[in-house]
Amino acid sequence: MDYTPHTEDDIRQMLDAIGVDSVDDLFAPIPQNLRLGRRLQLGDPKSESEVFDQLHSLAALNRATDRLTCFAGGGAYDHYIPAAVRACAGRSEFMTSYTPYQPELSQGVLGAVFDFQSMICELTGMEIAGSGLYDGAAAMNEAVHLASAATGRKKVVVSRAINPNYRQVLDSLGDSLNYEFVTASAQAGVTDFGDVSGAAAVIVGQPNFFGCLEDVRAAADLAHEAGALLIVHFDPLSVGLLESPGALGADVVIGEGQCLGNDLNFGGPYLGIFATRLEHARRMPGRIVGATVDVHGKPGYVLTLQTREQHIRRAKATSNVCTDQTLMAVTASVYLSWLGPKGLRELISRCVRLTHLAADLAAELPGCRVRFDAPFFREFVLEVPGSAPEALLALAANGYLAGPSLEAFPGMENCLLVAATERRTVAQVEQMIKSLGQVIAA
Numbered sequence: 391m392d393y394t395p396h397t398e399d400d401i402r403q404m405l406d407a408i409g410v411d412s413v414d415d416l417f418a419p420i421p422q423n424l425r426l427g428r429r430l431q432l433g434d435p436k437s438e439s440e441v442f443d444q445l446h447s448l449a450a451l452n453r454a455t456d457r458l459t460c461f462a463g464g465g466a467y468d469h470y471i472p473a474a475v476r477a478c479a480g481r482s483e484f485m486t487s488y489t490p491y492q493p494e495l496s497q498g499v500l501g502a503v504f505d506f507q508s509m510i511c512e513l514t515g516m517e518i519a520g521s522g523l524y525d526g527a528a529a530m531n532e533a534v535h536l537a538s539a540a541t542g543r544k545k546v547v548v549s550r551a552i553n554p555n556y557r558q559v560l561d562s563l564g565d566s567l568n569y570e571f572v573t574a575s576a577q578a579g580v581t582d583f584g585d586v587s588g589a590a591a592v593i594v595g596q597p598n599f600f601g602c603l604e605d606v607r608a609a610a611d612l613a614h615e616a617g618a619l620l621i622v623h624f625d626p627l628s629v630g631l632l633e634s635p636g637a638l639g640a641d642v643v644i645g646e647g648q649c650l651g652n653d654l655n656f657g658g659p660y661l662g663i664f665a666t667r668l669e670h671a672r673r674m675p676g677r678i679v680g681a682t683v684d685v686h687g688k689p690g691y692v693l694t695l696q697t698r699e700q701h702i703r704r705a706k707a708t709s710n711v712c713t714d715q716t717l718m719a720v721t722a723s724v725y726l727s728w729l730g731p732k733g734l735r736e737l738i739s740r741c742v743r744l745t746h747l748a749a750d751l752a753a754e755l756p757g758c759r760v761r762f763d764a765p766f767f768r769e770f771v772l773e774v775p776g777s778a779p780e781a782l783l784a785l786a787a788n789g790y791l792a793g794p795s796l797e798a799f800p801g802m803e804n805c806l807l808v809a810a811t812e813r814r815t816v817a818q819v820e821q822m823i824k825s826l827g828q829v830i831a832a
Contacts, residue, residue, distance in 0.1 A: 484499065676714050
C-alpha cells in the first residue's frame with residue numbers, strides 16, 4: 391500500500407485546475423524507458439513506532455566517529471567541538487535565521503558574520519573576505535571565476551596534489567564554461583608547475599592534499615611573472631604555525647571551514663572560505679557584510695557589494711551562488727573566538743606532533759613507508775603492502791578509521807592518508823599503528 395497525503399478529491403481538483411484528465415496524462419511526456427514500470431516496493435503498512443525502529447536499525451549500520459577512533463584526513467577532520475560553541479551557535483536566533491535582506495531585523499546575524507569575515511582576513515592575510523560558500527570545492531570554483539574575469543584568460547594550472555573531489559568539480563565547471571585545466575605534476579609530493587604561461591590562475595594547496603608543505607612564495611612568483619593569479623587552498627588551522635598565504639603572495643585564499651567547530655556531518659553541510667585582495671572586491675562571490683553607522687551615528691551592519699544573480703542583472707553577476715552557509719560561518723566565528731591565537735597554536739602543534747609520531751611508528755612496520763620525503767604537516771601518505779582499501783576495511787573492523795585511500799592517483803593504489811587531531815592520545819596512536827601491523831601481518 392502506498393502512502394499519499396492527497397485524497398481522490400484533492401487529485402481531481404488539481405487535475406481540473408491544470409486541464410488534464412488523469413495523472414497518467416500528466417506524466418505522458420516522460421518516455422517509458424525512464425519510468426520505473428512497477429509499484430514501489432514499500433512493504434506492508436507500518437505504525438509510526440515500527441517505522442522509527444526500522445529507520446533506527448538502518449542508521450545503526452553506519453559506524454560513526456563516536457564508535458571508531460578517527461585518524462582520517464583528506465579535508466575533513468575529527469576535532470573536538472567545545473560545549474560553548476554548540477551552545478552559542480545553536481541559539482534559535484542563528485539556527486532559524488534566513489538571508490538578512492532586512493538589516494534592521496538582522497543585526498545579530500550580520501554582526502556575527504562580520505566577525506567571521508574579520509577573523510578569516512586575519513587567518514588568510516587577505517584584505518577582504520566573504521561570508522561563507524557551500525564548501526571548499528565551491529570556493530575553488532568561484533576563485534577560478536574571479537581569476538578568469540580579472541585576467542580575461544581561460545587556462546588554469548592546477549596542482550596534482552589538490553583534493554581529487556575538488557578537481558572533479560572543476561572539471562564539471564570547465565565543461566560548461568570552456569575553461570582549460572592543466573594538471574601540474576606532484577611526483578615527489580609537492581608541485582612542479584612547469585610552464586604556466588597564458589594562465590589565468592595557478593592553484594596550489596598549503597598544506598596540499600598529501601599533507602606536504604608547498605613553496606607558496608615560489609608559486610606566487612611564478613604565477614605573477616606569467617600574469618596569473620595565485621589561488622591557495624589552505625588549512626585554516628595551519629596558520630597557528632605557518633605563515634599566512636597572503637603574506638607569501640597569494641591573490642585569492644580559499645579553504646574548507648569544517649575544522650572550525652563544525653561536525654563531520656557525513657560529508658556536509660560544510661563551509662567554504664573565500665578571501666582576496668581589495669582590488670578584487672567587486673568580483674567576489676556570495677555575500678559581504680560591511681560595517682556602517684545609522685542616521686543616529688550608531689554602529690550597524692549591512693550586506694554590501696552583492697554582485698550575485700539575486701541582486702544584479704544576471705548578465706552582470708559575478709556569481710550564481712545564492713544561499714550561503716551562515717550557520718556554519720557563525721559556528722566558525724564562535725569557535726575561533728573561543729580558541730584565540732594561543733589556543734590555535736597549541737591545538738595545531740598537538741596535531742602535528744601526534745601525526746609525526748604516527749608516521750615514525752608506521753615507517754617501522756614491515757613493508758610500510760612514508761611515501762614522500764617532503765616535509766608534511768598534520769597528515770601524511772603511508773604506503774602499505776597490498777591493497778590500501780582492504781587495509782582500511784580491516785582497520786575499521788578493529789575500531790580505527792583512517793584514510794582515504796589514494797587509488798584516484800595513478801601509481802598510489804597502495805597508499806592511504808593518516809591524520810591525527812588534538813582528540814587523539816599517544817596511546818591511541820600507538821594502538822592504531824599496532825593494529826595496522828596486525829592487519830599487514832594477516
